[in-house]
Amino acid sequence: MAKPKTTIGIDLGTHSVKAVQVSNFGNGLKVERAALVRLHTDGTNEDRRSEELVRALRTVATVFHVKKATIITALPGQDTFIRYLRFPKMPPEELKNSIELEADQNLPYDLTEVSTDSVVLEEITERNETIMKILLVAAKNEMINKTLDLLRSVGLATSILGITTLAIADAFEANSGFQPDETVALINIGASSTNIHFCRDGVSNFTRDISRGGRDLTSAIQKMLKVTYDEAERLKTDYARKNFGKANGESAGFDDVETVESDDLSLDVGAGGEATDEPTEPMKSVKMDDGSRIVNATRPALNRLIGEIRRSIDYYEKQLYEKNVGRLVLSGGTAMFPGLDQSLADATGVPVEIVDPVQSLIVEEGAPGIKDLIENRAQFNVAVGLAARGFAE
Structure with missing residues (x-):
């Protein structure tokens, strides 16, 4: 099978659609264009989400050169x-x-x-x-057909259907690459779930999906600050964008991390109640510079997420009798939440880094969507992994 000249990786997220178009360039890959389209939904209403996905995919179909491209999307790990x-x-x-x-x-x-x-x-x-x-x-088959029909409805004929949990390893291989005799936990924190992929010596070794993600933080902000879900999402995103990196490696103070004493990995505590678009009380004024209220609102949800990640690592190392994990690599929008990386490192005792999925790729500056890609790199990890996979087929 001849390798494609260009591929498009499309990540159908809960809160947004991310897409990148990649082509061969010498001995490497070049990102020609990108797109980040927000979905105006909390993801709990499937009909509303489908409508928003169609709108977002029409944008991708318009902006990208799709006629001769190999299009690749993924099913969520769950x-x-x-x-x-x-x-x-x-x-x-x-x-x-x-x-x-x-x-x-x-x-x-x-x-x-x-x-x-x-x-x-x-x-x-x-x-x-x-x-x-x-x-x-x-x-x-029902889920596969639903996904393929969705893309076909806007003129995007998918050639390859992947899995989110595996795509994050493809992105890592296309950039940093795996080191010999090293075990890495690739952790993609999406809106509704978190995918963990353990790779040893560059080989897939174990995966787990956790029913916790960025939506839990948004719901916590919504509840504490008495605002709509959309407003809570905006507050969370603005806080993360303004404060990420300011802690200089300090923990965000997510103490008392929740753990579950159980060897049964199938015991997966859910994300709790569904979010709602309506405030529980009339909306109150929220100061954008009052970061302490955002931190206080999100601390319990982040503690639970960190606890689940730590438990997954413990299970991998102790129950599967595998080598200790050498580093954690975070991706997804919530990976950029200020202090999460250091708090996770403190809780697990394992070095944590945040992925840059295009660090080894050539990026065509000034091309459509590249600004969004550069500013939100961690969110594009799955899309980059899918696009890179097309050249490995």
Whole structure:
């Protein structure tokens, strides 16, 4: 299969759509244009979100050169199933049958309701026997068709459908790259969920999706300050933009991090009540420079998020008997919340960095959307990973 000349990665987020168009440039990749389109919804009303997604995708279809591009989008991690399998080395046909049997036994749906794909991650030797490590992914056909139909409705024919949790590893590989004998936890904090992808020696090793994200912070601000959801989102975003980096590496004071004493990783505490567009009381004046109220409002939600991330790391290291995680790499809009990186480092004892998904890519300055890309780099991680994947197919 010939490699594409240009790809478009589209991240269908809860609060926004991010897209980048990437082309081959010498031995690297060049970002030709980008788009960040906000969705005027909290994500809890599916009909409203679909309408907003259509509006955002029409903008992408208008701004981007889509005719000859390979278009790639992704299903969110919480709508997919990822399993890691191990088999003794066997012929391809026998391996295919073994994977199908495992899928039938492990997936929560009938195989007629889902589409599956698998890849051999690596072969290792254990006790003089060659073991094949397999990544199995699956998604319900209903969700796949819904996503593809959505893009087709605005003239975007998707060639490849990925998974958000895996795309963050593609972005990391296209930029920093994995170091030998290192375990990295790639953590994408989206609006409605957080994806964690553990990679060891550059190989996918374990994933987990947490039902917590930036929307929990917005809902907390909405409740405490008695404002609408949209106003709370604006306050949160403005506070983050004005204050990120001012702490000079200091913790934001998210103390008393909540932990759950359990070895059962399937125990996933949800994000709580749904957000509402209506204030619980008449709107009051909120001073934009009163950052302490934003911090106080969001502290409990951030503590819970940090606690869940720490518990995931503990499970990976202690229950799966894996090597200790060497660093945490954050992406997503909430990754830019002031002090979160240092507070997470304090809670886990692991160095934390915030991703720059275009640090090794050439960026065409002055092109459409590049200003949004530069100012909101961490939010574009999934889109960059999807676009980069097109050149690796």
